[in-house]
Amino acid sequence: MSKIPPRAVSSLQDLADIAGVSRATVSRALNNSTLINAETRKRLQALASEHNYTVNKQARDFRLKQTRVISVVFMLDAHSEQHPSDPFFLEMLGGIADGLSLHDYDLLLAHAPVASMRDLANSRIVRNAEGVIFVGQGEEHQALNKLADAGTPIVVWGGSVADKRYLLVGGDNAGGGFSATSHLIAQGRRRIAFFGNTRTPENQARFSGYEKALAQANLQPDEKLTVDIPSDMQHAQVVIENLLNKRIDMDAVVCTSDVMAIAAIAALTESGFSVPDDIAVVGYDDIPIASFSSPPLTTIRQSIHQAGSVLVESVLALINGHQVADTTLSSKLVVRKSCGA
Amino acid sequence: MSKIPPRAVSSLQDLADIAGVSRATVSRALNNSTLINAETRKRLQALASEHNYTVNKQARDFRLKQTRVISVVFMLDAHSEQHPSDPFFLEMLGGIADGLSLHDYDLLLAHAPVASMRDLANSRIVRNAEGVIFVGQGEEHQALNKLADAGTPIVVWGGSVADKRYLLVGGDNAGGGFSATSHLIAQGRRRIAFFGNTRTPENQARFSGYEKALAQANLQPDEKLTVDIPSDMQHAQVVIENLLNKRIDMDAVVCTSDVMAIAAIAALTESGFSVPDDIAVVGYDDIPIASFSSPPLTTIRQSIHQAGSVLVESVLALINGHQVADTTLSSKLVVRKSCGA
DNA sequence: ATTGCAAATGCAATCGATTGCATTTTTGTA
DNA sequence: TACAAAAATGCAATCGATTGCATTTGCAAT
Numbered sequence: 001m002s003k004i005p006p007r008a009v010s011s012l013q014d015l016a017d018i019a020g021v022s023r024a025t026v027s028r029a030l031n032n033s034t035l036i037n038a039e040t041r042k043r044l045q046a047l048a049s050e051h052n053y054t055v056n057k058q059a060r061d062f063r064l065k066q067t068r069v070i071s072v073v074f075m076l077d078a079h080s081e082q083h084p085s086d087p088f089f090l091e092m093l094g095g096i097a098d099g100l101s102l103h104d105y106d107l108l109l110a111h112a113p114v115a116s117m118r119d120l121a122n123s124r125i126v127r128n129a130e131g132v133i134f135v136g137q138g139e140e141h142q143a144l145n146k147l148a149d150a151g152t153p154i155v156v157w158g159g160s161v162a163d164k165r166y167l168l169v170g171g172d173n174a175g176g177g178f179s180a181t182s183h184l185i186a187q188g189r190r191r192i193a194f195f196g197n198t199r200t201p202e203n204q205a206r207f208s209g210y211e212k213a214l215a216q217a218n219l220q221p222d223e224k225l226t227v228d229i230p231s232d233m234q235h236a237q238v239v240i241e242n243l244l245n246k247r248i249d250m251d252a253v254v255c256t257s258d259v260m261a262i263a264a265i266a267a268l269t270e271s272g273f274s275v276p277d278d279i280a281v282v283g284y285d286d287i288p289i290a291s292f293s294s295p296p297l298t299t300i301r302q303s304i305h306q307a308g309s310v311l312v313e314s315v316l317a318l319i320n321g322h323q324v325a326d327t328t329l330s331s332k333l334v335v336r337k338s339c340g341a
Numbered sequence: 342m343s344k345i346p347p348r349a350v351s352s353l354q355d356l357a358d359i360a361g362v363s364r365a366t367v368s369r370a371l372n373n374s375t376l377i378n379a380e381t382r383k384r385l386q387a388l389a390s391e392h393n394y395t396v397n398k399q400a401r402d403f404r405l406k407q408t409r410v411i412s413v414v415f416m417l418d419a420h421s422e423q424h425p426s427d428p429f430f431l432e433m434l435g436g437i438a439d440g441l442s443l444h445d446y447d448l449l450l451a452h453a454p455v456a457s458m459r460d461l462a463n464s465r466i467v468r469n470a471e472g473v474i475f476v477g478q479g480e481e482h483q484a485l486n487k488l489a490d491a492g493t494p495i496v497v498w499g500g501s502v503a504d505k506r507y508l509l510v511g512g513d514n515a516g517g518g519f520s521a522t523s524h525l526i527a528q529g530r531r532r533i534a535f536f537g538n539t540r541t542p543e544n545q546a547r548f549s550g551y552e553k554a555l556a557q558a559n560l561q562p563d564e565k566l567t568v569d570i571p572s573d574m575q576h577a578q579v580v581i582e583n584l585l586n587k588r589i590d591m592d593a594v595v596c597t598s599d600v601m602a603i604a605a606i607a608a609l610t611e612s613g614f615s616v617p618d619d620i621a622v623v624g625y626d627d628i629p630i631a632s633f634s635s636p637p638l639t640t641i642r643q644s645i646h647q648a649g650s651v652l653v654e655s656v657l658a659l660i661n662g663h664q665v666a667d668t669t670l671s672s673k674l675v676v677r678k679s680c681g682a
Numbered sequence: 683a684t685t686g687c688a689a690a691t692g693c694a695a696t697c698g699a700t701t702g703c704a705t706t707t708t709t710g711t712a
Numbered sequence: 713t714a715c716a717a718a719a720a721t722g723c724a725a726t727c728g729a730t731t732g733c734a735t736t737t738g739c740a741a742t
Binding site for chain 1: 395398399400402403408426427428430431432434438447448449450468469574575578600603604606607610628629630632633634635637
Binding site: 010011012023026027031055056059060062063064 | 697
């Protein structure tokens with residue numbers, strides 16, 4: 001009968017005492033060092049698992065000056081102190097979490113993110129992690145540049161900016177904005193609005209794609225049709241309803257997210273417009289719920305989950321000192337009924 | 342002109358050398374110990390911030406055998422290896438993150454959660470954290486019991502179970518199921534279906550509320566009207582469509598989540614039913630998107646964000662050895678058009 | 683000047699694991 | 713058998729902060 005270990009084995013030394021060797025030997029054995037005799041190694045590993053011992057990662061990481069943690073910061077609207085209810089974020093988070101687990105890294109989630117970009121460099125978020133993934137740039141482009149300059153390994157999901165000095169992963173925003181708009185034009189729409197905050201690089205690029213499509217069709221852009229809509233659904237609806245009260249002439253809307261599109265459809269319907277008969281709507285992201293809205297949402301699909309793993313690979317490469325280039329993931333138009341197709 | 346510090350100050354010792362005191366004194370000064378002379382204390386604190394020094398939390402936590410980390414595990418369907426696209430999870434996560442930041446705790450997000458409930462006790466998720474919050478019980482009730490028995494401070498969001506030995510926080514599921522069903526009955530519905538996986542405690546309680554409402558109205562429950570629907574929208578739709586093909590007579594549906602309700606509405610509409618004229622639908626959660634669906638969703642509101650902070654307070658109390666009791670948060674019917682109101 | 687006491691500061695061990703550099707043991711060969 | 717080389721193991725410093733206990737300093741009263 002095997003005896004139950006009398007007291008918990010909680011350190012290398014404990015195990016070394018039991019085995020009658022030094023703790024250096026145990027450490028090497030458990031790390032599969034070839035310095036240690038193969039038999040000794042096996043014996044000690046067996047002993048360790050028999051006593052249900054695993055190395056104390058906290059001590060290990062401290063000694064090795066590593067954390068095996070990556071922080072994730074969601075850059076929300078500086079204005080809306082709201083929490084994101086956009087499923088986009090959750091999908092992205094899932095992708096990142098999966099990517100990290102592949103490499104045995106943990107995920108530290110930043111709370112109250114944008115509150116204090118100033119002292120972010122000294123926060124636990126940055127100091128406790130080997131690298132940081134930012135989802136979105138918000139309007140904090142310069143703060144991100146500064147952080148990258150300071151040598152912190154960071155990767156940002158977002159859109160390109162002229163003087164960017166950090167590693168970037170993003171969708172083809174210009175392409176997405178272009179194909180959304182072109183498709184509406186091809187459907188015969190002429191007065192096409194653009195809904196979204198164009199101060200973020202991502203939306204800027206989408207807007208440029210929108211403008212390009214208009215130009216290509218010889219349509220005059222009308223600045224009354226470019227509207228800054230908050231990303232929070234409740235607020236979005238109010239703003240859109242105010243807009244509709246102004247009776248601005250339009251027959252289509254390009255939105256910068258699916259949830260915004262869904263809010264828009266609700267507001268339009270509420271105001272007596274028919275979607276897509278009176279006004280066509282295109283969203284962005286292709287979140288799972290998009291195909292279930294009524295009418296089903298035409299949208300630009302981003303492979304969000306894949307984006308997560310690209311972000312992870314990029315930040316880890318950075319940490320390991322490898323050369324890494326920006327990545328642009330393809331964006332693809334998914335046609336459903338909300339655009340009149 | 343103040344000189345820029347020649348080399349980074351990276352430890353207590355560095356700062357102590359500069360100040361000409363021992364590192365014990367610096368440590369105490371920075372921790373506001375009254376042992377240290379008030380002036381010395383101020384001087385050292387000023388010096389620290391001048392040199393942009395903050396204590397190394399990793400070393401500190403190691404020394405103090407603490408982590409100031411709470412893990413969060415989302416219990417997904419064992420079957421669907423899917424990632425949750427339900428905004429419910431994101432809201433909950435936001436509430437938890439906010440609660441934790443109030444107490445200067447960090448949030449470690451569990452990846453690939455249910456995969457291995459067996460060795461969860463030895464995983465980093467548990468070992469690296471001072472406590473664990475589980476969102477949902479899935480079908481892992483016994484594993485949770487075992488973990489709690491082992492002394493790990495855990496709190497679970499879910500429904501009550503007879504032999505539960507862990508701390509529980511949850512909504513009033515029986516009440517929610519009851520009021521959803523009663524409301525439909527009051528609207529004149531008689532053939533009311535229940536959509537959801539009744540193997541989880543939460544849904545079991547909701548189902549019992551459903552049964553109670555039926556009984557109270559002298560309606561016979563029909564087991565053909567109780568349908569196990571996956572929580573993933575895409576799969577849900579397929580299952581529901583199959584169900585509709587069987588031409589089972591029904592005039593209303595109680596769903597266990599809003600996303601399921603939205604999928605149901607889509608499937609019903611697709612099959613030619615009108616919601617709510619032919620079939621009324623009630624959801625659960627009141628996620629932000631619920632009021633934007635078409636028709637707007639009648640649902641049971643859970644204060645998800647508040648739930649997050651209650652979970653946090655509970656697990657921290659547990660960690661600090663306080664007495665803590667289970668919490669039941671109220672659930673409230675929100676009437677919108679999808680039920681015919 | 684001396685003593686006593688309180689306040690302030692310093693010393694050194696400690697947390698658990700890793701690793702460069704000894705040191706011991708084993709192996710191979712003359 | 714002896715001796716060099718190789719293989720295996722041990723010693724002890726180290727990471728950075730905290731804290732019990734010892735020691736020094738400052739001040740007041742005698």
